[in-house]
Amino acid sequence: MKRGTLFYDTRHGSTRRICDWIAQGLHSTARVTISRIGESPEEEGDFIIAGSPVFLGKPMDSMVHFLQQRQRSWNGKPVFLFVVSWAETTPYREECRRFLDLFAAALWPASPTLCASLPGRLILDQLP
Secondary structure (H helix, E strand, O other), rough: EEEEEEEOOOOOOOHHHHHHHOOOOOOOOOEEEEEOOOOOOOOOOOEEEEEEEEEOOOOOOOHHHHHHHHHHHHOOOEEEEEOOOOOOOOOOOOOOOOOOOHHOOOOOOOOEEEEEEEOOOOOOOOOO
């Protein structure tokens, strides 16, 4: 069975919930370890998944920096990227492609195998 690690960061928890759903969806074909960056030991495995919420019009700086630190070591390995944005469910959905492009650019010269934008949620009373 293949194994991989799903790296993420989150501000309000919705990205973590999506990570759980991804891992559950892959459970019959792969063992996926979920790792919030900076909190748990890092392992990689056969493939990498990395997810970031969009915050203030871009992927979280912590995730961009995380990808930049690993771009060369991940070159040639299957890497799947996703962003979580409330814009995905609005007329501004096209902006999500730009968010993905910003996230993927941090990985260069490695190239993601697949990129996806997933709907998040906007909770105004929880914004700082």
